[in-house]
Amino acid sequence: MLKHPANWLGLSLALPLPTLLVLAYLLPLAGVLAWSVSTPAGIGFGHYRQIATDPLILSILWRTLRICTVVTLVSVVIAYFLAYHLRFGSLLKKRILLIGVLIPFWLSALIRAFAWLMILRGNGLANTFLQSVGAISEPLALARNELGVMIGMVHFLVPYAVLPILSSLQHIDDRLLQASRSLGASFWRSFKDILLPLSSSGLLAATVIVFVFSLGFFVTPSVLGGGRVVMVAEYIYLQMFQLSNWGLGAALSAILMLIVVALMLLLIRIVGIRRLMDTAS
Amino acid sequence: MTNRISTTKKGNEMTVMKPDRNLPAMTRRQFGLSAIAAAAAGAFMPRSVFAADQLVVANWGGDAVTAFEQAFAEPWGKLNSGKLVVDGGGPSEGAIKTQVDSGAVRWDVCDGEMYSSYRLGKEDLVEKLDFNVIDKNLVGFGDVHDFGIANYVYSYVIAFDAAKFGGDPPKSWADFWDVKKYPGKRALYKWMSANLEIALLADGVKPEELYPLDLDRALAKIAELKPHILTHWETGAESQQLLRDGEIVMGQVWNTRAELVKKQTSGQIDYTFDQAVVSPSVWFVPKGNPAGRDAAMRFIRMTQEPEVQAKLMEVYGMGPVNPAANALLSPELQKISPTAPENIERSVSMQNQWYAENYGQALDKYTALISG
Numbered sequence: 345m346l347k348h349p350a351n352w353l354g355l356s357l358a359l360p361l362p363t364l365l366v367l368a369y370l371l372p373l374a375g376v377l378a379w380s381v382s383t384p385a386g387i388g389f390g391h392y393r394q395i396a397t398d399p400l401i402l403s404i405l406w407r408t409l410r411i412c413t414v415v416t417l418v419s420v421v422i423a424y425f426l427a428y429h430l431r432f433g434s435l436l437k438k439r440i441l442l443i444g445v446l447i448p449f450w451l452s453a454l455i456r457a458f459a460w461l462m463i464l465r466g467n468g469l470a471n472t473f474l475q476s477v478g479a480i481s482e483p484l485a486l487a488r489n490e491l492g493v494m495i496g497m498v499h500f501l502v503p504y505a506v507l508p509i510l511s512s513l514q515h516i517d518d519r520l521l522q523a524s525r526s527l528g529a530s531f532w533r534s535f536k537d538i539l540l541p542l543s544s545s546g547l548l549a550a551t552v553i554v555f556v557f558s559l560g561f562f563v564t565p566s567v568l569g570g571g572r573v574v575m576v577a578e579y580i581y582l583q584m585f586q587l588s589n590w591g592l593g594a595a596l597s598a599i600l601m602l603i604v605v606a607l608m609l610l611l612i613r614i615v616g617i618r619r620l621m622d623t624a625s
Numbered sequence: 626m627t628n629r630i631s632t633t634k635k636g637n638e639m640t641v642m643k644p645d646r647n648l649p650a651m652t653r654r655q656f657g658l659s660a661i662a663a664a665a666a667g668a669f670m671p672r673s674v675f676a677a678d679q680l681v682v683a684n685w686g687g688d689a690v691t692a693f694e695q696a697f698a699e700p701w702g703k704l705n706s707g708k709l710v711v712d713g714g715g716p717s718e719g720a721i722k723t724q725v726d727s728g729a730v731r732w733d734v735c736d737g738e739m740y741s742s743y744r745l746g747k748e749d750l751v752e753k754l755d756f757n758v759i760d761k762n763l764v765g766f767g768d769v770h771d772f773g774i775a776n777y778v779y780s781y782v783i784a785f786d787a788a789k790f791g792g793d794p795p796k797s798w799a800d801f802w803d804v805k806k807y808p809g810k811r812a813l814y815k816w817m818s819a820n821l822e823i824a825l826l827a828d829g830v831k832p833e834e835l836y837p838l839d840l841d842r843a844l845a846k847i848a849e850l851k852p853h854i855l856t857h858w859e860t861g862a863e864s865q866q867l868l869r870d871g872e873i874v875m876g877q878v879w880n881t882r883a884e885l886v887k888k889q890t891s892g893q894i895d896y897t898f899d900q901a902v903v904s905p906s907v908w909f910v911p912k913g914n915p916a917g918r919d920a921a922m923r924f925i926r927m928t929q930e931p932e933v934q935a936k937l938m939e940v941y942g943m944g945p946v947n948p949a950a951n952a953l954l955s956p957e958l959q960k961i962s963p964t965a966p967e968n969i970e971r972s973v974s975m976q977n978q979w980y981a982e983n984y985g986q987a988l989d990k991y992t993a994l995i996s997g
Binding site (some may be wrong): 399403584585587 | 639717718719744783810814816822853856857858859870873973984985988989992993995
């Protein structure tokens, strides 16, 4: 086949993308993986062994997974609610919601984190308001702790969950819902038997996207977490740049990547790559 | 720690400090990415690209860049034809390692962490200093060793709400820990530097017996204060905001920031040099620096001049390490210079040698404590 000159031309035209991928992505990735197995004593899995046994690292990993799980669940539920109204609400409602979802989407993570800090801190808007209406007497600890980190993360991630869910909701034929209502099904029955199953791929895609995204959060925990090293991304930073311990930082990155790859494979397996691309677009 | 900010400028900027500890998160991330990109690109970038007839001094960005230009460009111009360039890229250990290992060294002289200079020296990533050019004897405060020399100092001081505690202000770290006498939230610096020292001082260790630090004792003392610590501030601007907005009643902050917030609040927030922990910053020279080792040594020697030291204090509040510089300062600046005689005699000096030897292991324990 490659004897024909036109085929050679076609092949060479396709080359830039794989070349770019290899140079800009696979090569550095291989470098990171190589760091993760290089120890002062040569090649070895010492960094991975340390991760598996060091109580501090395990507790940070565990906390990261816990925060990400809670954040993902809350984000997806809120996003489903928003997507539902974006799909079925009045035009005005849709517009307002879309603006509400998209504007924060375009703001930088840093600005949003600081904005939340202003709202949630001891003498911030939320506490001042609650105190002025007499709901509380002492300020609540809303920021500079795990709760603050979670609030900031949920706000950041909801738009990412809204889009795939909305896309799958938009694929649902209105007539199915009309039929179920006309047959006397309650709202919940229609929701359970029609909406939920038919939007499940979008829901699953949203869950995985949000979870994967949340694992690497750096800015929000750093600003809203009260200066404690809350999540694993910041710990990786600490190893890389405070201690120039590239090996351990790289090994932690590799583990994060492994989790992400496993989740993506699982998602593709369940939903199928075509439907995934479909919902995401 | 180039935390300091010019005493003349209102300090809300977020990029004044060293990224390893003080930069805001976003900038740190960008910084990290750029360092990694530099590592990736290093293989393709010939060194000659950077080696023009210029000298590049690296610090931690923000106002410190302007301050270095104001203090150093003119005297350097008198000695050399080449240009002085100040790069706020942040000479963390990771960044130095990246540049030296990849052969793409961009910086000639770096304003770094003192303990880093010891560690980098041990790893053979920085040049040995030439004490035929540099004058050891001009350094009155801070470390001088083969691979690093103190360039200026700053202090960790107790800042407090004078409206609450003005009648009987806190005078020691023991007072800082005394939540019965001085009730209210506190804030500490995010990283352990000086935190270990103040904890031991609060626990009754005599200043002259601090080193080697008793890590476990220090951590236990910090654990004791934990319920009263609102946050571990990361940037100098954040420490100011916490005090100014009354989120905390007392904070361990850099003297430069304490001075700024005192001015902004017309004295409602005050601070003391009692038991201030004096911490030196350092010059070091990355191995194979583009302008050559000799130029770097001559630059360092120049910065030791009393006039240059005084200028740095004037524009940015960095405490002189050359004692002769304090005499050149105005009376107002002498009052707030960490190394002026009446301030330094009440202070405690930090010894970075200990951190150089114990940093990794100690930081792990410290991180476990504050993030737990």
